[in-house]
Amino acid sequence: MHRVLHIVASMDPAGGGVAQAIHTIASGLRVEGFSSEVVSVDNPASAFLNLDRGLTIHALGPGRFGWGFSKRLRSWLESEGAGFDCWIVHGLWLYPSYLAVSIAGRSGLPVHVYPHGMLDPWFQSWRRRPFKTLRNVLYWHLLEAATIREATSLLFTCEEERRLAATTFHRYRPQAEAVVGLGNADVPRADSIPSDAFAALCPEIAERPYLLFLGRLHPKKGIDLLLEGWAEATRGLPAASAPLLVIAGPGEDSDYGRALRRQAETLLPPGACCFPGMVAGDAKWAALRGAAAFVLFSHQENFGIAVVEALACETPVLISNKVNIWREIIDRRAGWVASDSAVSVADCLKVWLKLSTEARDAARARARTTFLEVFEGGQASQRLAEHLRGEDNKRAS
Numbered sequence: 001m002h003r004v005l006h007i008v009a010s011m012d013p014a015g016g017g018v019a020q021a022i023h024t025i026a027s028g029l030r031v032e033g034f035s036s037e038v039v040s041v042d043n044p045a046s047a048f049l050n051l052d053r054g055l056t057i058h059a060l061g062p063g064r065f066g067w068g069f070s071k072r073l074r075s076w077l078e079s080e081g082a083g084f085d086c087w088i089v090h091g092l093w094l095y096p097s098y099l100a101v102s103i104a105g106r107s108g109l110p111v112h113v114y115p116h117g118m119l120d121p122w123f124q125s126w127r128r129r130p131f132k133t134l135r136n137v138l139y140w141h142l143l144e145a146a147t148i149r150e151a152t153s154l155l156f157t158c159e160e161e162r163r164l165a166a167t168t169f170h171r172y173r174p175q176a177e178a179v180v181g182l183g184n185a186d187v188p189r190a191d192s193i194p195s196d197a198f199a200a201l202c203p204e205i206a207e208r209p210y211l212l213f214l215g216r217l218h219p220k221k222g223i224d225l226l227l228e229g230w231a232e233a234t235r236g237l238p239a240a241s242a243p244l245l246v247i248a249g250p251g252e253d254s255d256y257g258r259a260l261r262r263q264a265e266t267l268l269p270p271g272a273c274c275f276p277g278m279v280a281g282d283a284k285w286a287a288l289r290g291a292a293a294f295v296l297f298s299h300q301e302n303f304g305i306a307v308v309e310a311l312a313c314e315t316p317v318l319i320s321n322k323v324n325i326w327r328e329i330i331d332r333r334a335g336w337v338a339s340d341s342a343v344s345v346a347d348c349l350k351v352w353l354k355l356s357t358e359a360r361d362a363a364r365a366r367a368r369t370t371f372l373e374v375f376e377g378g379q380a381s382q383r384l385a386e387h388l389r390g391e392d393n394k395r396a397s
Contacts, residue, residue, distance in 0.1 A: 037084075041063035041095075042062070058080075074099060086109065086388060098144070098147055101147045113155065114156075116302055122299060151175065153177065185377045188282075197281075200283070202246060208244055211230075212293070213249070214248050225340060234353070293315065296320070301322060312375075316360070316367045335367070336351060
């Protein structure tokens with residue numbers, strides 16, 4: 001069996017979608033005859049490592065200096081890592097990705113890199129992020145351009161990600177690129193999830209329909225735009241007739257999370273919005289299935305795993321055109337798309353509020369069809385497996 005080593009800074013699910021993406025990719029590759037293991041620089045005592053999801057994780061941290069540095073990682077990759085047929089690096093800008101590509105280049109081992117959106121030009125804003133933009137420019141010229149150039153190939157989750165990556169930095173010269181997709185395993189059947197699993201965390205949903213945001217409470221997610229847009233779209237509607245707005249995810253106690261609460265209290269009537277915190281397991285699937293629509297008006301979103309999960313649950317989506325799979329959504333009429341501005345978000349929400357019951361039901365059916373035709377994990381796994389085998393064949397010839 002072809003052995004694949006996935007290299008990443010962290011497998012903490014609270015850190016975003018990369019950890020979930022690795023589980024999805026590893027699961028799909030298993031069907032294609034590839035075995036997977038993960039090496040990270042997580043603290044070995046981290047509680048999330050005790051969750052048995054059928055994937056071996058070698059935690060060699062904790063990573064240090066804000067760079068994911070670990071002295072143990074080099075020796076482990078040079079000894080244990082040499083026993084794998086290829087490496088897949090997840091993410092950029094940290095020590096594990098730099099080290100892995102450097103070691104693989106010297107040893108002749110194939111090493112493929114998933115940027116996971118980290119080459120998106122949104123992150124390079126002199127106005128919004130001057131210090132980090134300068135840091136990234138310097139880091140790019142010192143280390144990262146060579147990482148991109150020396151990797152066997154770059155792997156992208158969608159065509160929009162690949163297109164944007166080429167526009168961000170000078171000296172962007174990958175050896176090869178492949179749009180392999182990401183895909184997602186199908187979700188649990190509706191009849192396997194307790195109907196009250198989410199209501200136990202958010203009892204307000206028992207009284208009226210709701211729109212759902214599910215993800216990290218982070219500035220790039222555009223939740224402030226959602227609140228502004230929702231306030232404008234529902235202005236003049238009786239409070240009891242407007243759907244509830246549910247903002248679920250980790251980060252409620254951060255500065256940004258507290259600012260969102262204050263914004264909601266200022267802009268919306270009492271009881272119009274709730275923050276149930278992080279939602280997982282049966283509660284997560286019940287939340288997605290029960291929502292009238294899923295909302296994500298991000299300023300930047302590489303793939304949007306939660307968007308795909310919503311589609312799989314027959315829940316249409318309202319997203320921004322900065323979610324890189326927006327074209328696939330709009331082409332199949334599985335949702336509605338706005339730009340990442342409060343005015344555009346409000347207009348999008350107004351359109352949705354005016355839809356008839358029949359139109360919303362039709363969108364639900366199209367959501368599920370879109371998942372099966374475009375985002376179901378088997379297709380992405382086949383493309384990735386074919387690419388890995390093709391690269392191996394090229395190196396062997």
